[in-house]
Amino acid sequence: MDFKIEYTWDGFPVRHEPVCVRLSPCEQGVKMEVSAPLFNDPPSPLGEPGKPFSELWNYEVVEAFFLNDTTKQYLEVELCPS
Incomplete structure (x- = not known):
């Protein structure tokens, strides 16, 4: 897809x-x-690649939201270049 x-x-x-x-x-x-x-504005955060990082949305990211339409729970995936 x-x-x-x-x-x-x-x-x-x-x-x-x-x-x-x-x-x-x-x-x-x-x-x-x-x-x-890649615009590199601001530069990537200094966190360890592949590990959770607080407030990643303040950086250059691509976000995807996956919704379970039965339970209404969702998963948010934020990816940032490393």
């Missing part, structure tokens, strides 16, 4: 190449691949 982010959260077209997100099945569950331009 492929997605392109071509608009900002408030409906304006992005002024760069779109962010591409691909979801595909794998042995462990779901694989998420992201292809996006």
